Amino acid sequence: MHLATLFLTGTTCVLLAALHLAGPDRAPLPETPAMVRLEPAPFRHRLDGDWQRNGQPVDAPLAMVTIPAAIEIMATPVSTRQWQACVAAAVCARLVAATAPPDLPVTGVNWYDAQTYADWLSSETGETWRLPTDVEWAQAAAELFRDDALGVESDPDNPATLWLAEYAVESARSRDLDREIRPVGSLNVNSLGVHDIGGAVWEWTATCLRRGEIDDQGRILRESDSCGIYIAEGLHRAAITDFVRDPKSGGCSVGVPPANLGFRLVRETG
Numbered sequence: 001m002h003l004a005t006l007f008l009t010g011t012t013c014v015l016l017a018a019l020h021l022a023g024p025d026r027a028p029l030p031e032t033p034a035m036v037r038l039e040p041a042p043f044r045h046r047l048d049g050d051w052q053r054n055g056q057p058v059d060a061p062l063a064m065v066t067i068p069a070a071i072e073i074m075a076t077p078v079s080t081r082q083w084q085a086c087v088a089a090a091v092c093a094r095l096v097a098a099t100a101p102p103d104l105p106v107t108g109v110n111w112y113d114a115q116t117y118a119d120w121l122s123s124e125t126g127e128t129w130r131l132p133t134d135v136e137w138a139q140a141a142a143e144l145f146r147d148d149a150l151g152v153e154s155d156p157d158n159p160a161t162l163w164l165a166e167y168a169v170e171s172a173r174s175r176d177l178d179r180e181i182r183p184v185g186s187l188n189v190n191s192l193g194v195h196d197i198g199g200a201v202w203e204w205t206a207t208c209l210r211r212g213e214i215d216d217q218g219r220i221l222r223e224s225d226s227c228g229i230y231i232a233e234g235l236h237r238a239a240i241t242d243f244v245r246d247p248k249s250g251g252c253s254v255g256v257p258p259a260n261l262g263f264r265l266v267r268e269t270g
Helices: 008-022 080-088 111-125 134-144 160-176
Strands: 035-038 043-047 049-051 055-056 061-067 071-074 201-214 220-233 238-241 260-262 265-269
Touching: 035 134, 043 134, 071 134, 080 111, 134 201, 134 220, 201 238
Parallel strands: 049 201, 201 260
Antiparallel strands: 035 071, 043 061, 049 055, 071 265, 201 220, 220 238
């Protein structure tokens, strides 16, 4: 230990000792983000995906869902500063300029980029970090989660009924679209302490696009996953091809595309 360290006490001494033990060639551990704990608790949720009844598109069914185990979710999306630590480790892609404001959420991220960051963070910390599922994200969003149902049944004799409903919803989404990327933690906060839900940045999840069919009573008859397309959560849910970094260039299955793509992670606790 350096002689100067011996004359220091308290947290300063601990910090200097830790840096000395790490050595000049060892990078410091990634910063630990603020986390919000989610406990398993059943709630009513509009399922994700594309659904049909009798061959006609319908709103996804509502179901009682619950996360399988307690987890912690990042209170804010991954920031540019956090992303750049992974870039400095020569693991993540250099997606933003070195001069980009460090407190903005990282954007221009595809699904594989988010996975790479999660794997790197897991390796660096010895913990398990991953993208949230649609249900986990919905629970974390709490009252800020938006139901994306049209509330209109398909009419085979009058297709315009559904088209007009879709047009009205998409027009409202276009008006509501917030294109200003604000510093993490500054947009909003919900009752759980989770920030930045539904702004200019949509967030990748681990949930593949689901296609299903329901009967006249709303019971699920069949469903299948289409991986390679993943659900991104934000002002509305969007289905995005996994390699897309700029959703405005394409890759959204239907509707108004997200403005930007970023992500937040969950940490498994068990």
